[in-house]
Amino acid sequence: MSVTDSLQVVLANTYLLYLKTQNYHWNVAGGSFFIGLHELFEKQYTELAEAVDVIAERIRQLGPKVPATFADFAKAAELKEGDVSKTSQQMLADLAADQDKIIQVLKNAWDVADKSQDEVTADMLIERMEAHSKAAWFYKSSIE
Numbered sequence: 001m002s003v004t005d006s007l008q009v010v011l012a013n014t015y016l017l018y019l020k021t022q023n024y025h026w027n028v029a030g031g032s033f034f035i036g037l038h039e040l041f042e043k044q045y046t047e048l049a050e051a052v053d054v055i056a057e058r059i060r061q062l063g064p065k066v067p068a069t070f071a072d073f074a075k076a077a078e079l080k081e082g083d084v085s086k087t088s089q090q091m092l093a094d095l096a097a098d099q100d101k102i103i104q105v106l107k108n109a110w111d112v113a114d115k116s117q118d119e120v121t122a123d124m125l126i127e128r129m130e131a132h133s134k135a136a137w138f139y140k141s142s143i144e
């Protein structure tokens with residue numbers, strides 16, 4: 001797999017997680033937990049919105065056009081879309097598990113970048129792993 005192909009997989013999963021986190025921001029309900037979770041999800045989807053821009057623009061720096069339709073993202077993403085029937089606790093567990101899954105996707109892409117001696121892409125992927133590691137901590141620590 002090329003660096004840009006692996007970045008497209010990273011982009012699709014990040015975009016799906018962005019939409020899913022915003023979905024949960026809109027649909028979370030849970031009595032006294034509501035405001036805290038509503039705001040936590042907003043903080044996270046805002047970070048993801050900035051990340052998708054950085055990832056897509058890295059693909060453009062390497063050359064190819066960026067596949068950027070909902071259909072493109074759904075086809076390339078491994079993460080599952082949000083489920084509004086989940087309780088607030090289930091949403092937290094779902095998003096916590098997604099952080100671990102996307103870190104694995106990022107590690108795979110990092111291996112490709114490393115083998116291609118593309119240090120700039122590899123460094124960006126490390127930054128994304130750091131962000132998702134922190135998000136996993138926030139979500140896991142918020143589970144009752």
Ligand SMILES: [Fe+2]
Binds near residue numbers: 025042
């Ligand atoms: Fe909002």
